[in-house]
Amino acid sequence: MSIEVDWFAFVQVFVAALIGALLVVGFYAMGLRLLVRAGRAPVVAPAEFTDAITVISEKDARRAAKAAAKAAEKSPLTDAQKQAALVGAYASFTMCALAVLAGLALIVVK
Incomplete structure (x- = not known):
């Protein structure tokens, strides 16, 4: 064969x-x-994991959303x-x- x-x-x-x-x-x-x-930057809410993965806090998520909104306002387009x-x-x-x-x-x- x-x-x-x-x-x-x-x-x-x-x-x-x-x-x-x-x-x-x-x-x-x-x-x-x-x-x-x-x-329209996609801002994803942090997920909750049980163990080894570090997740950003709510404060950091709000800060990221605020920075994305601020950047969208400054757009030269x-x-x-x-x-x-x-x-x-x-x-x-x-x-x-x-x-x-x-x-x-x-x-x-x-």
């Missing part, structure tokens, strides 16, 4: 996974960047530029979701 490896198929899967990962991470990062430029950045952010998140759905379609179809 002889086992043969189809190296070309292996390379195809590797390249597809690499391109998919780059697309998803790239579009997500660009979407977050544009979201921040639009003045006009309202039209902020709106364009927001539309670009949503388009980037949409492209990220489409890249994930395309990867799932490749798995299901083949």
Whole structure:
């Protein structure tokens, strides 16, 4: 019994996974960047963990939210530029979701 490896198929899967990962991470990062430029920085409330993870306090969370609001007020962008950045952010998140759905379609179809 002889086992043969189809190296070309292996390379195809590797390249597809690499391109998919780059697309998803790239579009997500660009979407977050544009979201921040639009003045809508995502501020996440701290989570409560039981053990080894140190979590920021409520005071630090309020301070971060205040700093984000202050930075949004100081933005040198006009309202039209902020709106364009927001539309670009949503388009980037949409492209990220489409890249994930395309990867799932490749798995299901083949």
